[in-house]
Amino acid sequence: MNRSIAALGAALRSGETTSRALVEAFLQRRLAVDGRLGSFVSVDPDSALAEADRADLQRAAGTDLGPLHGIPIGVKDIVDVAGYPTRCGSPLYSDAPAATDAEVVTNLRRAGAVVAGKTTTHELACGVVSAPASNPYDTDRVPGGSSGGSAAAVSAGLVPVALGSDTGGSIRIPAALCGIVGLKPTYGLVSVRGVEPLSTSLDHLGPLGSTVLDCAHALDALTGGGARYASGIDGGIAGMRLGVLTDPPFAPMQPDVERSFHAAVSVLEELGATCVPLHIRELDHTLAAEFGIIPLEAFRHHALSLRERPELIDPSIRTLLVAGAVIPESIFRRACKARSVIARAIISAMDGAQLDGLVSPALPATASTKADQDLVYGDVTEHISVSFVRTTAPFNLSGQPAISVPCGTDRDGLPIGLQLSTRAGEDALVLRIAAAFEAATRGSVPPPALYTR
16 A cells, blocks of 8 residues: 555545455454564454444445545554554553443544554563564664554555654654654644553544645544645745754764764755744753653553563563652652743743744664664763654653654665654644645655565
8 A cells, every 4th residue: 555645535536446456455454564573462353343334334325434434544452443452552451342442433423534454562562662563664773652653554555644642752763764754743742542551641643644635634534524724734834933852862873874964954945935043952851851751651551460460561661660659759850840840941932032843853864774773972871762752752841743754765775764843833834834834855765675574
């Protein structure tokens, strides 16, 4: 399935294909590649085909529910889908199917989307690896996380769009590593009802897609319909002012990432934007604030499991939960205060420089191997759990929309992502900026070889 929602929708409306044919193609492709990819954890062919047949009958009767009508999608396995178990990548959870859909799945179904299956998540949505999923560009490398299965599925052409969650970067991280688009909307814009939480004050839900427009169409559906976010997406960026973030926590970067990032800034300038350097010193405390909040909020949700079945939790995640149990409440309150300071500092800097948006590297590095998850920046070595969060977490703390869009490859052909952000509530604007960049650079990140096999 190697076309966008727009192209697939056009083929459906013209009669060139049917929703059943799209689902059958998905099922065949999954059999062909997902043994190496591991992007899906559960698929119910009968259910998916029944949904597809329903969409085809609706269309034949003259009903058109919008761009997603009849389109197969993936849903991260922390989101309830009626008839599917919600396992959260963990043996803590049973195989009992959910009785009802999460609110976002209800909204997607109302828009006519067909649930193709549940995608792989890092255990408890708490990590950047998403084992056993693999990166379609090199199956010996991580796809990122925690929405790694959703990113891998879109990148490899199994589905054009998939649903992910983002607490510290878990949509944008795998999107950047897998060469696709990933949108973290404004905090609270997309309902998390029926979704297993990690950190309730930082959790976001959003789409990963083949294109920026795909993500806009998905966001329209996730938020209840209409064309609020897809409308006006082609307006361009001439006359906009964008702040360029290259100081810590966005530095250090791998040389190829730095090269691609500065080339991307030049493209934005060629499109008519004014790009100005911006330093926000409060961002130096990003990781301290992020990891001062997550452990306690995660512990509150998983306290019973930690007490009664700790052996079923991966040791690295168990360590985080234990930290949440013993960290003083005062530290949590200080971290929450720091989050507020960081959020205000970002907006103050944007207002002071009269900025429409912010530009930064989505990640400071490309995908690590599964065997070696340390990244080296000159004389600095970081584990990916730090490197792959420090550039994305500022916008979880602030609640602003942020999107990763492909902007090049490194010397090994691995994708690099550009991150764009706007003020809270300006999701349509961040999509517009990303769409302009995408249109000017389309083809800069070729699909993985796995895509065409």
